[in-house]
Amino acid sequence: MPTPIARQVAKDLIRLDGCKEEVKLLETKIDRLNDVSLIKDAMMEMHEEKDTNNQYIIKQLELQVGQYDKLSDDLRKELKQQRVKSFLWKVGTFVGILTSSYLLIK
Numbered sequence: 274m275p276t277p278i279a280r281q282v283a284k285d286l287i288r289l290d291g292c293k294e295e296v297k298l299l300e301t302k303i304d305r306l307n308d309v310s311l312i313k314d315a316m317m318e319m320h321e322e323k324d325t326n327n328q329y330i331i332k333q334l335e336l337q338v339g340q341y342d343k344l345s346d347d348l349r350k351e352l353k354q355q356r357v358k359s360f361l362w363k364v365g366t367f368v369g370i371l372t373s374s375y376l377l378i379k
Contacts, residue, residue, distance in 0.1 A: 274282075
C-alpha cells in the first residue's frame, strides 16, 4: 500500500474515532435533555395540580363568604325585628302608664 493512501487511511480512522466519540457525547447530551424534559413535565404537572387545589380552595372560600353574607343579612333582619318589638313594648308601656295614671287620677 502506498504511503499517501496509508496516511489517508490513518486520517480516516482517526476521524472515525472522533466521530464515534462525538456520537457518544451527543447521545449523552440527548439523554440529559430528555431527563430535563421529564423533570419539567413533572414540575408542570405539580403546578397544574397545585393550581387545581388553589381553585378548589378559592371556590370554598367564596361559598363561605356567601354563607357569612347570608348570616349577616339574617342577623340584621332579626335585629330590626327586635328593635320594632322593643319600640312597640315601650309605646305600649307608655300608653298603659298614661291610661293607668289617667284612670287613677279620675
